[in-house]
Amino acid sequence: MYTLIVGNKNYSSWSLRPWLLLRMLNIPFNERLQPFVDYGSHDQFRQFSPTGRVPLLTDGDTSVWDSLAIAEYAAEDHPLVWPADRTARAFARSIAAEMHSGFSALRNVCTMNCGLRIDLNERSPALEQDLARIDEIWCEGLSRFGGPFLAGQQFTAADAFYAPVAMRLQTYGITLSPAAADYGKRLLSLPPMVEWYEAGLAEIWREPVHEQEARAAGKITQDLRRTA
Structure with a gap:
């Protein structure tokens, strides 16, 4: 069975893509969430991902990184991709x-x-x-x-x-x-x-770079996320 490693659901657009694809097509997989702690450092992710980034899909001894590559890999077994x-x-x-x-x-x-x-x-x-x-x-x-x-x-x-x-x-x-x-x-x-x-709203992690980017974009009128 596939294992898909994803980042914070509140922030990680790249992780959402393959996660949603597998869920919508009812392709079985185990989910592993690896939250961002310091977005500027990829050391924690380098332990399992050659790029130091998520998402990453594993299938036995095979690792596939990058959301588009994951989609193409899944398509080999699941043509409805x-x-x-x-x-x-x-x-x-x-x-x-x-x-x-x-x-x-x-x-x-x-x-x-x-x-x-x-x-x-x-x-x-x-x-x-x-x-x-x-x-x-x-x-x-x-x-x-x-x-x-x-x-x-x-x-x-x-x-x-x-x-x-x-x-x-x-x-x-x-x-x-x-x-x-x-x-x-x-x-x-x-x-x-x-x-x-809903899972993104429930997360209590706050990653400084992502938070700074949001503040720089404009005026925050609502924060619907759970507080620690």
């Missing part, structure tokens, strides 16, 4: 790769912090460009393949890779076009997403 239709599969892989390598303004400005509500100080042209492209991707996928997910009727890795965006939209009160907004709400309402979110 990607759409069966070739055209839909090409689209899903393309947009997952685009998310994996791009959207730096969204990542840098809107750090993931599930339990906060933040009014942004500003929405730079680069951030607006990222949001417009996400809106375009979501609307194109829903329109081309009929929904309710990005590549058709079934949840795939493409949806898993955009799930942290839905969390960020909620945190920062960002609204997209109606079709895209409905899709984001649909992601947030998935039972595993609700489970992840």
